[in-house]
Amino acid sequence: MNRTSLTVLLAVSMAASVGCASKNYVRQETTPLINKTNELDDLTAKNSKDIKDVDARAQAGIQQVQAKADAVDQKAQAAGQQADQAQTLATNAVHRVDTLQTAVANLDNYRVVTETSVHFAFNKDNLTKDAKASLDQLATDVPNTKGYILTVEGATDATGDSEYNYGLSQRRADAVIQYLAAERQIPAYKIYVIGLGKDKPVESNKTREGRAKNRRVDVRLMTNTSASATPTSATNQPSGPSL
Numbered sequence: 001m002n003r004t005s006l007t008v009l010l011a012v013s014m015a016a017s018v019g020c021a022s023k024n025y026v027r028q029e030t031t032p033l034i035n036k037t038n039e040l041d042d043l044t045a046k047n048s049k050d051i052k053d054v055d056a057r058a059q060a061g062i063q064q065v066q067a068k069a070d071a072v073d074q075k076a077q078a079a080g081q082q083a084d085q086a087q088t089l090a091t092n093a094v095h096r097v098d099t100l101q102t103a104v105a106n107l108d109n110y111r112v113v114t115e116t117s118v119h120f121a122f123n124k125d126n127l128t129k130d131a132k133a134s135l136d137q138l139a140t141d142v143p144n145t146k147g148y149i150l151t152v153e154g155a156t157d158a159t160g161d162s163e164y165n166y167g168l169s170q171r172r173a174d175a176v177i178q179y180l181a182a183e184r185q186i187p188a189y190k191i192y193v194i195g196l197g198k199d200k201p202v203e204s205n206k207t208r209e210g211r212a213k214n215r216r217v218d219v220r221l222m223t224n225t226s227a228s229a230t231p232t233s234a235t236n237q238p239s240g241p242s243l
Helices: 003-104 129-139 162-184 208-214
Strands: 111-119 148-154 191-195 216-223
Touching (some): 111 129
Parallel strands (some): 148 191
16 A cells, blocks of 8 residues: 555544544534423423413313302392392282272271172182172172272182282182172272282181182171161171182
8 A cells, every 4th residue: 555545544534533523522512402402392381281271270260150150140130039029019018008098098987887708719710600699699788888888808828829829819809899890880999909818817728628718808898887787698608618
């Protein structure tokens, strides 16, 4: 091997050695950076996942709180509506009593001429044949009574809630008023009605017979004159209850 070839071989060997050394150096320098970058990527991904989890839990918590707040608000509105309805019913009841007392002036100045009670079937407000006969009998005393008024008080048994029973007692009283006005020509301004619901039982509501007697309308012919009058049999013989 001549000197020129030897020189070339040595140069190539040195270049290869330098190249390998450079690659090893670069690898040693860059490997930690790559590892660190990967760690940062993993940490960033984990943080993103944690943030999403926290946000999801926060949103779920907010929705639960909002749902509870909405439920509370609905209950408050319902309670307010019930309170308003109760107040309206109470106000109307007071107004009816005041109206009756004002129109009559002083009930102590009135005395009962005759009275009767008509009865109704369960949850019904239509007049039976016996009820109409009883009202007809009472109405026969009207032409002979001066300064008269008729008071009509509707009632129910204790079955059902108070608001429904009040409406039912009012409908029963209205049925009596309509019959007296249409069939017996008694002027409407002479008739005063108070719906009682289940608040004035005449018998115990614990028995079938007692509940039947409480499903009634009491009708009284009253006068503010001092002339004596003998009550008719309507007072002593009210129509029998319809079961």
